Amino acid sequence: MSTTDTTASGIGPVEGDSLYSVDNPAPVIEPPRKRTKKTPKSTRGNFELAAWLFMRLSGVVLVVLVIGHLLIQLVLDGGVSKIGFAFVAGRWASPFWQVWDLAMLWLAMLHGGNGLRTVINDYAERPNTRLWLKGLLYTATVFTILLGTLVIFTFDPNIR
Amino acid sequence: MPAGTLYRGREGMWSWVAHRVTGVLIFFFLFVHVLDTALVRVSPEAYDTVVATYKTPIVALLEYGLVAAILFHALNGLRVIAVDFWVKGARYQKQMLWTVVALWLVLMIGAIYPVLGHAARELFGS
Ligand code: HEM
Numbered sequence: 001m002s003t004t005d006t007t008a009s010g011i012g013p014v015e016g017d018s019l020y021s022v023d024n025p026a027p028v029i030e031p032p033r034k035r036t037k038k039t040p041k042s043t044r045g046n047f048e049l050a051a052w053l054f055m056r057l058s059g060v061v062l063v064v065l066v067i068g069h070l071l072i073q074l075v076l077d078g079g080v081s082k083i084g085f086a087f088v089a090g091r092w093a094s095p096f097w098q099v100w101d102l103a104m105l106w107l108a109m110l111h112g113g114n115g116l117r118t119v120i121n122d123y124a125e126r127p128n129t130r131l132w133l134k135g136l137l138y139t140a141t142v143f144t145i146l147l148g149t150l151v152i153f154t155f156d157p158n159i160r
Numbered sequence: 161m162p163a164g165t166l167y168r169g170r171e172g173m174w175s176w177v178a179h180r181v182t183g184v185l186i187f188f189f190l191f192v193h194v195l196d197t198a199l200v201r202v203s204p205e206a207y208d209t210v211v212a213t214y215k216t217p218i219v220a221l222l223e224y225g226l227v228a229a230i231l232f233h234a235l236n237g238l239r240v241i242a243v244d245f246w247v248k249g250a251r252y253q254k255q256m257l258w259t260v261v262a263l264w265l266v267l268m269i270g271a272i273y274p275v276l277g278h279a280a281r282e283l284f285g286s
């Protein structure tokens with residue numbers, strides 16, 4: 001970098017030769033954000049890639065969980081008419097359906113929550129609006145997941 | 161109106177709009193749904209009272225709408241996954257969209273009686 005001359009204008013005299021030649025190549029321009037020993041290998045995490053992949057993996061699992069749930073609740077055995085406290089007590093007596101509902105709760109809420117994060121990023125342009133909408137979204141998502149989990153684990157068929 | 165692109169205003173754009181709208185609707189439903197299910201921790205009576213509204217004819221219509229949203233979002237979601245991961249996915253995206261729409265129509269016709277039957281019996285007697 002001995003020949004670097006970053007202050008010279010790149011335009012030579014109109015009639016003369018260029019400032020640059022084989023022996024005097026164009027100046028090196030320093031990268032605006034130079035890597036140092038302390039810079040990590042990658043300066044951006046792979047969060048967005050993980051989120052993208054999660055949307056697809058959870059989507060495949062949710063097809064089975066949610067459509068199965070709708071079949072049970074709305075179609076089989078009398079449809080909605082049969083639903084009531086006794087029906088729920090019967091279903092959550094089985095660990096299989098507890099795990100089913102738990103997986104559906106977590107996957108659907110995280111999938112939908114991450115989907116809404118994308119929607120907010122797309123439409124809310126003012127930084128403040130984004131901050132508040134996302135704060136609201138994350139609060140509602142965490143609250144719903146915790147409440148639903150608590151309800152499954154503490155369900156008491158003999159509450160009365 | 162901006163210049164046309166291969167994407168804007170075509171099937172790809174409208175299926176994306178529908179995917180987004182249905183996704184957001186399902187999320188809001190799920191939020192309310194976890195709240196109503198939580199009533200099983202309050203009392204059997206509280207739960208049964210609220211679930212009774214799920215059985216009225218007007219709400220039955222909303223349930224049919226929810227089924228429509230879920231079925232479209234699920235089928236089209238599988239199409240999006242196929243476009244991303246299947247080598248020929250992008251080439252067949254249009255055919256896959258019409259397959260999604262056809263399957264959706266068949267399933268929606270099939271869902272009429274199971275989902276709306278009880279409401280019809282209530283309204284018109286049986
Ligand atoms: C109108 C249609 C629906 C009806 C009638 C219905 C009914 C029920 C009932 C009776 C329960 C109690 C537990 C059980 O029986 O498994 C329940 C729980 C649950 N449902 Fe649905 N469901 C419907 C749609 C949905 C949809 C579309 C989703 C997902 C997007 C969903 C997600 C859940 C979850 C996550 C739970 C567990 C809640 C908790 O942890 O407290 N449901 N549903």
Ligand code: HEM
Binds near residue numbers: 187190
């Ligand atoms: C039934 C199975 C489901 C499948 C196969 C599925 C599939 C997908 C896929 C692949 C995406 C990503 C689209 C993209 O990146 O362009 C997506 C987005 C989304 N999903 Fe789902 N999903 C399902 C269920 C759900 C449920 C239950 C909810 C709500 C709780 C939901 C809410 C959303 C939202 C809000 C988005 C973002 C839409 C956007 O960015 O335009 N999905 N879904």
